[in-house]
Amino acid sequence: MTIVGVLAAVAVLVFLLRIALKRAPIPFGPELPRPDSVYCGGDTMRQYEVFSTMLARMSVPSPVITEAKDALSRTDFNFRRLKPGDSVTLKYRGLQLVGLSYHLDMVTSYQVDFDSAGTAVAAKTVREVDTVRSAVSGTVAGSFWNSLLGMGEEPWLAMRFTEILRYDVDFFTESNDGDSFELLFDRLMVGGTFYRYGRVHAVHYKGRTDNTYGFYYRLPNGHWDHYNEKGQSLRKTVLRSPLEFKKVTSYFGNRFHPIHRVWRPHQGVDYAAPRGTPVSCVADGQVTVTGWLGGYGRLVEVTHRGGLKSRYGHLSGFGPGVRQGRRARQGQTIGYIGSTGDATGPHLHFEIRKGGKPVNPLRIIPPRADPVPKKYMADFKRVRDTFIGELRRISSGPPVPDSAAVAESATR
Numbered sequence: 340m341t342i343v344g345v346l347a348a349v350a351v352l353v354f355l356l357r358i359a360l361k362r363a364p365i366p367f368g369p370e371l372p373r374p375d376s377v378y379c380g381g382d383t384m385r386q387y388e389v390f391s392t393m394l395a396r397m398s399v400p401s402p403v404i405t406e407a408k409d410a411l412s413r414t415d416f417n418f419r420r421l422k423p424g425d426s427v428t429l430k431y432r433g434l435q436l437v438g439l440s441y442h443l444d445m446v447t448s449y450q451v452d453f454d455s456a457g458t459a460v461a462a463k464t465v466r467e468v469d470t471v472r473s474a475v476s477g478t479v480a481g482s483f484w485n486s487l488l489g490m491g492e493e494p495w496l497a498m499r500f501t502e503i504l505r506y507d508v509d510f511f512t513e514s515n516d517g518d519s520f521e522l523l524f525d526r527l528m529v530g531g532t533f534y535r536y537g538r539v540h541a542v543h544y545k546g547r548t549d550n551t552y553g554f555y556y557r558l559p560n561g562h563w564d565h566y567n568e569k570g571q572s573l574r575k576t577v578l579r580s581p582l583e584f585k586k587v588t589s590y591f592g593n594r595f596h597p598i599h600r601v602w603r604p605h606q607g608v609d610y611a612a613p614r615g616t617p618v619s620c621v622a623d624g625q626v627t628v629t630g631w632l633g634g635y636g637r638l639v640e641v642t643h644r645g646g647l648k649s650r651y652g653h654l655s656g657f658g659p660g661v662r663q664g665r666r667a668r669q670g671q672t673i674g675y676i677g678s679t680g681d682a683t684g685p686h687l688h689f690e691i692r693k694g695g696k697p698v699n700p701l702r703i704i705p706p707r708a709d710p711v712p713k714k715y716m717a718d719f720k721r722v723r724d725t726f727i728g729e730l731r732r733i734s735s736g737p738p739v740p741d742s743a744a745v746a747e748s749a750t751r
């Protein structure tokens with residue numbers, strides 16, 4: 340045999356060996372475990388995987404997968420709600436799979452136990468969540484967002500804070516270095532580890548132009564909202580804009596049309612945003628149009644109380660559940676930014692019609708949502724004053740060391 344022949348034979352052998360190794364169950368490596376040794380391994384769900392393909396990737400034989408699926412489907416386990424990043428732990432005794440845990444998050448998991456005959460029993464485990472009342476106060480340096488994140492908080496809390504106050508404070512134009520903020524909220528903890536944020540009870544933002552409070556208050560009928568110190572709702576019945584981060588590229592009124600090359604009135608406001616950006620419905624109402632309408636391209640029209648209609652044009656697609664005749668809620672994703680119809684690039688054409696006539700959306704002064712009803716005002720004020728007391732205590736912060744002690748420690 341020539342050297343080339345030997346090399347070729349070796350290459351073929353290595354190739355076959357690799358295939359053989361790939362097919363073999365390999366959680367234990369080349370050495371077989373002792374029959375009584377216990378082994379635990381884990382992995383996370385990858386994108387485009389489903390329950391069975393993930394377990395197959397982890398070398399679980401298909402009859403065992405079927406048995407586990409059957410056991411889980413006898414619980415409220417929802418195979419459609421699994422998502423990338425969910426984690427799975429497998430427990431082996433010797434070569435036998437004896438347990439499987441699927442963790443939906445830190446709190447909820449499902450445990451499947453296999454007996455020696457391979458029969459599976461599944462059960463759901465929900466861990467206890469502790470609510471820890473927390474307080475944060477700080478000063479803006481750079482931006483409110485970065486200042487709060489710089490204190491070790493996560494983006495959700497910054498988002499919630501700006502969301503609660505967004506009709507009264509425009510954090511893009513009115514936030515300045517030196518402004519101060521305070522928040523009272525709940526941290527949800529599992530076994531001493533941060534799980535997620537809970538309710539935001541009270542917020543306060545004090546800047547050059549704003550001194551705005553927000554207090555959580557729940558009515559006996561279950562309706563809740565954040566109210567200012569007068570008991571007025573911080574929510575407006577119509578949002579200022581259908582986009583959270585907005586850049587106006589064309590205002591309402593006469594303009595030279597970029598495609599038709601003529602001067603004509605622009606009946607709405609154009610906002611530039613990347614394709615696929617979610618567009619929010621500006622007020623509660625009913626969807627009256629979803630479909631293609633000439634230059635608007637893909638359009639959604641929602642009809643609101645008081646003879647108002649809002650129109651969202653050039654969409655690339657419609658939001659989930661957005662269909663003609665359905666209800667639409669304020670803040671719901673109505674569609675996604677696109678460039679359908681007469682559009683030179685991805686943008687939203689946003690239009691408000693009052694009594695059938697287009698009006699300038701930026702001139703609409705929407706009424707606030709309902710205030711605290713008069714009969715609950717006394718109770719609201721009591722809740723408010725407790726919150727104000729708590730906010731005062733956190734903004735005054737820990738006692739400042741007296742200057743003599745600081746000077747002494749500095750000279751040491």
Ligand SMILES: [Zn+2]
Nearest residue numbers: 607608609688
């Ligand atoms: Zn437009």
